[in-house]
Amino acid sequence: MADQGIPDASLDGYVRLLAAAAATGRRPTRDELDSRRAVGERAAEAGHGLRALVGAHLDATRSHWPATGSPDSVLAAVAQAVDALAEGYERAQRLAVRQEEAARREFIDDLLYGRSDLGLLAQRAEHFGLRLSFEHAVAVAQGTVAYDEGDAVLREVERALIGRFGDRSILLTTKDGRLVCVAPGDQDEVLAFFAKQAFAAADGCQVAIGRPQPGAGGVVQSYEEALNALNLAERLELDAPVLRAADLLVYPVLTRDRQAMADLVRSVLGPMRDARGGAQPLLDTLTAYFEAGCVGAEAARRLSLSVRALTYRLERIHHLTGADPSDPVHRYTLQTAVIGARLLDWPSVAL
Structure with a gap:
């Protein structure tokens, strides 16, 4: 065994290389350099350090320094041999990194789409620090630009999470241009902190947090809930920086029967099409x-209208639809129809 844990086999052919350089003054041949590259690759694959590998070769150089010949030729051969060692070592490391990245990306795809056997998925998850037998929740951050694995925003958020929580079985990645954080379901503070950091790093992105769900399939469910929350926010123009799927459960219920919702929108709000300027205003x-809590002054401020103009519009709505927005009996029907119209993109899209 060579010094520093490097196998003796790693030095095979190296002493002959030195002797040939000293005797003839020639440089190492292609085969000799390829042999050193192969040694570097095997050392990297075996987990030996590059410093230890180079040190073993330098020790061998001192121990077997040729008694005759040109020192310059020997030193040049040593330099080329060490360079070949480093090249092979780095090549093996790059390959290992690419393989690890590919395995991680494949795992993330399977985890978020549920495309793999759940038992095997749980086994693979342990390699990435997740124990899928417990509940997990997923947060998704969506910004104005798409993010990928090499994005500076991801690195910044990752550093903040590790600095705050250390290793808490957290998986941070990107998917379809969004930042994704998977955390144990009982550690809501992790996802809340992720949302805060993502919002700060990504210049005002929006974050949705799915509900904690058990098992390997629970990650998929929580991820889909977060995506649906972002989709709802876009359709309903919800501008809150952080959305929780648990707070938006009523909307999927309202749209579960699309035909019934479309009928409600047509029957309740359809007459507003006859208004001057159409139904949209x-x-x-x-x-x-409704967003102002049925407070006329606040609603007028949000619309940049006078209170009188707002009152006129509400009276016009009452006249056209037969439903009075200020009447608690009518208000629920109107508000449900308004939510349905926004979900169905009415009146832009015909129902």
């Missing part, structure tokens, strides 16, 4: 009115 009025 009146729909915007109802949206602002």
Whole structure:
């Protein structure tokens, strides 16, 4: 065994290389350099350090320094041999990194899409620090630009998470241009911190957090909930920086029967199409009115209208639809129809 744990076989042919350089003054041949590259690759694959490998070769150089010949030729041969060692070592490391990245990406795809056998997926998850027998929740951050694995935003958020929580079985990655964080379901503070850091690093992105779900399939469910929350936010123009799927459960219920919702929108809001300027201004009025808690002054401020103009619009809505927005009996029907219209993109899309 060579010094520093390097196998003796790693030095095979090296002493002959030195002797040939000293005797003839020639440089190492291609085969000799390829042999050193192969030694470097095997050392990297075996987990030996490059410093130890080079040190073993330098020790062998001192021990077997040729008694005759040109020192310059020997030193030149040593330099080329060490360079070949490093080249092979780095090549093996790059290959290992690419293989690890490919395995990680394949695992993430299988984890978030549920395309693999759940038992095997749970086994693979342990390699990446996840124990899928427990509950997990997923947070998804979506910005104005797409993110990938090499993005500086991902690295910044990752450093912040590790600095705050250390190794807590957290998986941080990107998927379809979004930042994704998977964390144990009982550690909501991790996802809340992720949301805060992503919002700061990505210049105002929006983050959705799915509910904790058990098992390997639970990660998929939580991920899909987060994606659906982002989709709802876009359709309903929800601008909150952090959305929680648990707070938005009513919307999937409302759209589960699309035909029934379309009928409600047509029957309740359809008459507003006859208004001057169409239905959209009146729909915007109802949206602002309900979002303001049915406070006329606040709704008028949001719409940049006078209170009198807002009151006129509400009266016009009452006249066209027969439903009074200020009447608690009518309000629920109107508000549900307004939500349905926004979910179905009415009146831009015909129902």
